[in-house]
Amino acid sequence: MTETTHQYQDIRDAVRDLCSQFPDEYFRKIDEARGYPEAFVDALTQAGWLAALIPQQYGGSGLGLTEASVIMEEINRSGGNSGACHGQMYNMGTLLRHGSEEQKRQYLPKIASGELRLQSMGVTEPTTGTDTTKIKTTAVRRGDRYVINGQKVWISRVQHSDLMILLARTTPLSDVTKKSEGMSIFLVDLREAIGKGLTVQPILNMVNHETNELFFDNLEIPAENLIGEEGKGFKYILDGLNAERTLIAAECIGDGYWFIDRVTKYVKDRQVFGRPIGQNQGVQFPIARAFVNVEAANLMRFEAARRFDAHETCGAQANMAKLLAADASWEAANACLQFHGGFGFACEYDVERKFRETRLYQVAPISTNLILSYVAEHMLGLPRSF
Numbered sequence: 001m002t003e004t005t006h007q008y009q010d011i012r013d014a015v016r017d018l019c020s021q022f023p024d025e026y027f028r029k030i031d032e033a034r035g036y037p038e039a040f041v042d043a044l045t046q047a048g049w050l051a052a053l054i055p056q057q058y059g060g061s062g063l064g065l066t067e068a069s070v071i072m073e074e075i076n077r078s079g080g081n082s083g084a085c086h087g088q089m090y091n092m093g094t095l096l097r098h099g100s101e102e103q104k105r106q107y108l109p110k111i112a113s114g115e116l117r118l119q120s121m122g123v124t125e126p127t128t129g130t131d132t133t134k135i136k137t138t139a140v141r142r143g144d145r146y147v148i149n150g151q152k153v154w155i156s157r158v159q160h161s162d163l164m165i166l167l168a169r170t171t172p173l174s175d176v177t178k179k180s181e182g183m184s185i186f187l188v189d190l191r192e193a194i195g196k197g198l199t200v201q202p203i204l205n206m207v208n209h210e211t212n213e214l215f216f217d218n219l220e221i222p223a224e225n226l227i228g229e230e231g232k233g234f235k236y237i238l239d240g241l242n243a244e245r246t247l248i249a250a251e252c253i254g255d256g257y258w259f260i261d262r263v264t265k266y267v268k269d270r271q272v273f274g275r276p277i278g279q280n281q282g283v284q285f286p287i288a289r290a291f292v293n294v295e296a297a298n299l300m301r302f303e304a305a306r307r308f309d310a311h312e313t314c315g316a317q318a319n320m321a322k323l324l325a326a327d328a329s330w331e332a333a334n335a336c337l338q339f340h341g342g343f344g345f346a347c348e349y350d351v352e353r354k355f356r357e358t359r360l361y362q363v364a365p366i367s368t369n370l371i372l373s374y375v376a377e378h379m380l381g382l383p384r385s386f
């Protein structure tokens, strides 16, 4: 394995140790019940891992996105699913980089102690999809409040979070010169909002991912919950999205190694035609190729995280890392399922669960096509297609 796999060994050992208390059966049962891994998320919080990015003066450990990505990778590599809690990592960047000192003092120590969870980010809308600048949810200033109206879809962990970062239009699209202007981000206190202008409708889905449709009907929030300057929200949210893509890349890499570990062990043991199936090159090569691709994606993930931590532009690297890692984990998932034969479909092997979980990352948080479009336009200078 490459050098990077061995970096941050102390973090890896500690997270693995915690994850070992939550074995396959734990996540399998949670998946079957379509439950939330409350005990696991609590244990991560108590151990301080979900406060990794919070500076020490606010009670966190002041680590970077690189270390945060190692934590997420190890959770997935141990057989768990960071999807239950990764929101707190990528939302943190938005609050840290663009929140006021007062907001940081008000929220960060409570998030660090586990008293509050910042797990949700509301961007996607049903009639807009990936075309984010066309969002229709509006926030209108009335005195010392903003009034929110509109709808969001696929907003995760709302039922297990206290706070949500929300993207809404504060200036109509028709009144701005650039379509990326006129949007703002807000911190919504879900404890106060739900039932008082915010309705939450859970969406049952293929993976056990707590995600919801949100309806805003004259929801009032205090004006001081605006993060940064009004109208600059799209620029701010991009930081959060780059962090999210880098973290998801790390999770896919964790998945990729999990699939490769499992299938490698299985094909060494499984005897058919009087020899281990792993002796056949037809079996070896797809596994070896997936391993090569996971290793390569890992390098881009560390480069994206390094650039994010150094405050360098990292959009290209975050996107490329996410695409490479999602493709590599999906390739590893297919090899793992295939060479488990019928047993790959049995829930007790956990392969089918991880297979479903890693498939999500071809679509969310950004689809593979949209990343290719970004690379074609922004890196290769090809004509805009939309």
Ligand SMILES: Cc1cc2nc3c(=O)[nH]c(=O)nc-3n(C[C@H](O)[C@H](O)[C@H](O)COP(=O)(O)OP(=O)(O)OC[C@H]3O[C@@H](n4cnc5c(N)ncnc54)[C@H](O)[C@@H]3O)c2cc1C
Binding pocket: 120, 121, 122, 123, 124, 128, 129, 130, 131, 153, 154, 155, 156, 157, 205, 209, 211, 360, 363, 364, 365, 366, 367, 368, 369, 370, 373, 386
């Ligand atoms: C389980 C889950 C959890 C999620 N959690 C959150 C969350 O917490 N917060 C949040 O804001 N969102 C969340 N999302 C939403 C997610 O980010 C979107 O589903 C994703 O960005 C794709 O948007 P869409 O579903 O509207 O697809 P669409 O934009 O409708 O696109 C559908 C497909 O069409 C293709 N496509 C679209 N436009 C183009 C184009 N111009 N060129 C080529 N291909 C194109 C792509 O392949 C894409 O997959 C979640 C989604 C899921 C499934």
